[in-house]
Amino acid sequence: MLTTNPERVRAMVACAERLGVPRGAGMFRQALQAVAFLNEEKIAAKVDYLKNTFRWSDAQASIAVSKAPLLLRRSKDMLQSKSAFLVSEVGLEPTLIAHRPIMLTYSLEGRLRPRHYVLKFVKANGLLDRHRSYTYTVDLTENVFVDLTAEDYAAAC
Template structure:
């Protein structure tokens, strides 16, 4: 027990004890030493190494040579490892997943941003889950760029179940935003993981606050679905401003609500 605990360098005592139980099978420190040397070579700080080992003690058993296929710089790998360290990162499939996400998001920085928002990106099956969801979004005639932007703002949708994605698309169409329209991405972003009841409640609030008819609120939301993401407090202030300034012309009302 003592020998394995010593392998967990820079980790707090409690975490080291937890980790040692998962490393009790080790007969030689050569592999952990190689991993620690790899992490040190990446330039990880003491805290960074502690984070990696605490998250995944078995990372000390990884074959680190395989990570060179990620097509990332040393500094990029150093930023990725503390976020991604788990049994899935030790899998060979991580290389194809990282390559796919780099293409989808357009840059390592955006991929990292999405991973911070959804650390399950590397654990879900790429073909059966992620690409399936991307395919459903493509059916809305969204291009790769739009899907990438959508996924950056809402990375959870890449690993959501298929019913949630279909419900999201149906809700966007229910706002009067057809597939393929320029506002489709905004509509999907505005209704993602929001229940029909909450959408209906927000629509009713808009109608009451701005004194709109059903037709007017429908026009407003279809032209700018992101109004559904605005807080009630902000919408109330906008409404008071509009009414006080007598901005009651239809076009003026709608544009001012959106902040344009």
């Protein structure tokens, strides 16, 4: 960024702010990375794709992009597969996904799908004493997830 034309940097800053990410926000650096190589048309097209894929309103798409600006850099195939899984298979509401878009940055095969199946299994077999939501489970670090799952299993046995 240090070697970038100052006018281009100003344009990137303005674009990031239009996405709803203020300069002082922790996500501002990610917003700059997200828009660095995209023009306004490509950003608008990606936001439209997000709205169509996740059935989001303009406001929901704005919320999601402001919370996870790097969604603009994700491939359409990746976004489509995560939408199909999270909405159709897991049963999450599009509104919930818009408010917790960090989920869309997690690996489908490495985190999202395995945790769904583990949670589904332990609930179906009565190995979970309390209600634990998928969104809570998917946000846990790997070590915490394994420890809690082992604790729940031990308590149920």
